[in-house]
Amino acid sequence: MGKRYFCDYCDRSFQDNLHNRKKHLNGVQHLRAKRAWYDLFRDAAAILQEEQSKKPCRKFLQTGQCDFGSSCRFSHMTEQDLQKLSAQVQGEQRLRELQQERAEIPPGTIEDWLEKRAKRLSAAQSSSALPEKPAPFQYPPGWPPLQELPPSLRAPPPGGWPVPPGLQWG
DSSP states (O other): OOOEEEETTTTEEEEOSHHHHHHHHTSHHHHHHHHHHHHTTOOHHHHHHHHHHSOBOHHHHHHSOOTTGGGOSSBOOOHHHHHHHHHHHHHHHHHHHHHHHHHHSOSSOHHHHHHHHHHHHHHHHHHOOSOOOOOOOOOOTTOOOGGGSOGGGSOOOTTOOOOOTTOOOO
């Protein structure tokens, strides 16, 4: 049994070879399923524009059903549906405009922020007059003994690492 290809759009699998995959990816069923998937994520403005350019489906308006379903080239939306969709598009446009206006006005200047920061730091320093002792280093539980650890995992010596004379960083 060879490898199998699974199509997420169509929810089916088949033997994976060039001929089968090409045949499936160009098939009508796959193209419809792929389009239906991407249609779920279209914005209201694109849907409104497409539906307004279509003529109404006579059979759907008369009976409430259409043999072609979602693949019908005519519109299945009533005037009320189009009005609701239009109102939704206008609401989204207003919301975007308001968000742009808010984004253009900065909340404050850098000087204001620096002043607030300086006040906050001075308040923190005055409240903690006692210098804090650093917590002693402890190895995590379950680690091997200190002698078995590589030098990169050992704690630094109490005074820090010795710096050889003449060493320059750069």
